[in-house]
Amino acid sequence: MTKASEKPATRIPLSGLLDVALEAMLGEFRTDLGDSAFQDIRPTHGCVFRFVRDDGMRLTKLAELAHITKQSAGEIVDDLASRGYVERVPDPADRRAKLICLTDRGREAQTFGFTLFAEVEKRWMERYGRERVEALRETLEDIASHEAPEAVPELHRPELADV
Amino acid sequence: MTKASEKPATRIPLSGLLDVALEAMLGEFRTDLGDSAFQDIRPTHGCVFRFVRDDGMRLTKLAELAHITKQSAGEIVDDLASRGYVERVPDPADRRAKLICLTDRGREAQTFGFTLFAEVEKRWMERYGRERVEALRETLEDIASHEAPEAVPELHRPELADV
C-alpha cells in the first residue's frame, strides 16, 4: 500500500507512547482514589507512599530516591503530616535525624493505593490481553532495574519477600 | 524459594515502571538535545513540536491535543516565537484565528528531535533486545490508540504515509 514517496518514517516517539500510557493509568488511579476515603491525597504525595516502608525513612533518603531536593521532600512530608498520614519520629540512631513514618491511616492509604494499582493493572489485562501486559511489565522491570535501580528496590531485594 | 509467610504480593505498580522508563528515555533525549544546536528548547516546548505539522495549527486545537488551557498554550507559543522557532500567521479561513507555524529553524529542530528519539530507541533496542522493545512499542501503540486516540493521530491516519 505504501508508496516510495512517503515521508521519512517519523514514527511517534516511544516516549510519547510511554507518556500516554502512564497518564491513562494514573488517570484511572486518581479517579478511583477520588472516589475513596483518601480524596485529600494529591499526586505529589505519591513519592512518600511509594518509598516509605514500615521502618520509616529519613528525609534526605526520601529526597534522593524521589530525585527531588530535601526542601521539596520536607514540604510534601509537612503536608502529609498535617493531614495525619505521616509523623516524624526521632531517629534513635542519630539525634539530628527524624524518621518519616506512616501513621495507621497512612498505612491504610498505602495498602489501599497498592491495591488500586493492582486493580487497574488487572483491568488493563482484560482490556489488552494478559500476556501482553505481563510482557510489558517484564520488559519495563528489566529497563527500570537498569536505568534507575535505586527507584525500584523491590526488584533487587527479592529476599525481602522471604522469611 | 518463597515461603508462605511472605508479604501479600505488593508488586511495584506498573505506573511506577512506566514512569521510570519514561524519565530515563527523556533523560537521554534531553542530554543529547543539550549537546545540540537547540539547547534553548525546554521540555514544555515539546507539545508544539509533537503536534504542529507543516500546515500549522490553531492555538485552541493545540491546547486541546496537549490537554492544557489555551492560555498555557499561548505562553508556550509566545516563548517559542521569541526564540524564532514558530510564528503566528493569520488563518485565511477565519480572521479571528492564527495558525501556529514552524519556522525553518523550527522545522529543523522538529526533524532533529524526531531523529534523536529514533536514535534513543535504537540504543534501547541494542540494550534490551530488538524484539522486546518492538513488542513494547506495539503494545503501547495499542494502548495509546485506545486511551488517547487524539494524541496519537499518526496511528489512525496511516493513509498519510501514502501518496
Next chain:
DNA sequence: GAACCTTGTCAGGCACCCTGACCAGGCGAC
C-alpha cells in the same frame, strides 16, 4: 576540641499551569 560533614529547616524565587474576565470576529435567527 577544631575542622569538617550531614540532617533538616527557613527564606526567597521561578516555571508551569490554572481560573476568570474580556474583546474581536463569525454565524444563525428573525
Next chain:
DNA sequence: GTCGCCTGGTCAGGGTGCCTGACAAGGTTC
C-alpha cells in the same frame, strides 16, 4: 440588516511544585 450567541485568542492574577542559597544543630575525624 442586527440581535444574540458561539468561538479564537489575549490579559490579569493566583497557586502548586519545584528550585537555589544560607544556616543551625548534631555527628565524625583527627
